[in-house]
Amino acid sequence: GEDVEQSLFLSVREGDSSVINCTYTDSSSTYLYWYKQEPGAGLQLLTYIFSNMDMKQDQRLTVLLNKKDKHLSLRIADTQTGDSAIYFCAESLTDSWGKLQFGAGTQVVVTP
């Protein structure tokens, strides 16, 4: 199974907030990332957080990092239908520069 774990599915109403959760394994990870993948497309980097930060906000996106519990979350405010996609959490592995370990992805479905 995946070392980075995510819930598989999230349904949310348009206009509500979405929260996607992730747990990772490498306590020494330098960066943690959130990617978005729309059908038939590659991965789009949404945001990332450096491991010495607790929170990062970028417009509608808020990333929270709990290093003690190795827990990462992505909050999307005012979720829109265009936010429907698969969201991947990824950690950078300290034993290999640039190497990312991805979770299996959370499919987010936004309903009108």
Next chain:
Amino acid sequence: EAGVAQSPRYKIIEKRQSVAFWCNPISGHATLYWYQQILGQGPKLLIQFQNNGVVDDSQLPKDRFSAERLKGVDSTLKIQPAKLEDSAVYLCASSPPSNDEQYFGPGTRLTVT
């Protein structure tokens, strides 16, 4: 700025046949990655190049997969012979010298029948 280009976008082959994928990274990006994404899973790194040298190929099934980046720019990934379990999307990504941010191409969807 042009993104990461990949071709073909789709390929259907029979098992035991050979196939090759091509990737052109973003201009100036020294690091190039090939990932395999099986349906329902996250991408798994196959091989990482720094310029034309291999940094990590620990997850590459070397009995059937090969990859090269001869001039430090474009890269090809080859599977010979293909197996049914190779059906997946093959993603190429690149990152600039200054950081680890990876930019992904649209991928090649391979179906092995």
